Amino acid sequence: MKPTQRFIRLLLAALSWPAASVAFAQGLLVPQAPPAAPQDTLTRAATSVGIKRCLPAITRLSSLTVQGSRSHDVLLDWDRKRPDAGPVFSLIGMEFPNAGVAASITAIPDDSGACTVSAERISVAPFTCASVGQQELASYKMTRLLPNYAVYTDEKEPTSSVSLIDSPPGCLIIRRYVEYGWRDPAAVPGAAPATAAGQPPKKR
Template identity: 65%
Template structure:
């Protein structure tokens, strides 16, 4: 999975509905590197196949975070073969962001993953585009809504939505058939003679 996920992800704190609920002390001090609550929660409800993708996305989201919490939703009848959705709230020293992470196991053993990082910048969208998105292709969807795509990273995008006096920034990443790079490679059968 590509390191460009970092801008797309945000760390999260966790709150689960139904009979499984995880609570974190709101007033408890946070360690320098917050515990990955999303991976812990996903594992505890029986998610295994896409857990490496969740761990990777969550770890990227938590880099530099002071604290986080999350909402997790999953297929309770098929936790390891159904979709998983997480909404994360992340607190950084200077800002707060929201992030969403979605995984879906595929029949071939891979996972489809999608992540978004949502923040508000105290700058105009035009100034953000000029400073950060040089070389990106621009598509104007509405007078207030523009999407930018880096041709070298077509599975990622940055949406800028004018929200005076600032700008709503949504960084998105999608990857189909994601394979865990740490998983052992499947043995290739020898050629037939």
């Protein structure tokens, strides 16, 4: 699998968390096909301030992030002097039928024309972290950093992680993904077609 194809597949896996109890019921790591996304506020905001180089990555991430939400809005920080050459930081708040969810998306362009991107999606499940880990992350490697904080990783996705933090009576879930040197598949000559942005990952 080419790096660009792998990146799109991992973006889908990293950013397809449904909200709270719906997430656990449908499967934390293998979400079902999401409904149509609302208008993407982050892409619109980034475009309005002159961000172009990393806009394709921002659009892919943000459109996946807000899928299924009733509404969302964004807090955007960027380099006012060099909007298209500096880093972009965003915090997205989303309203789902049963819960609120937060996500952060960061994009940093480099001199080669590529972008370093990171995305985190933060939600709360109404279950203990132990039950989430046992039922949904059994095949992942668990590293306990604190008595109430465990990180789960999969060797197939070395730049992706799931953090579970006990927050009684629920569990704080942080899904994180980082990619260095990302390039828009549409701009790479001879690149294979990328997976459609709205298509969920296949079950393992």
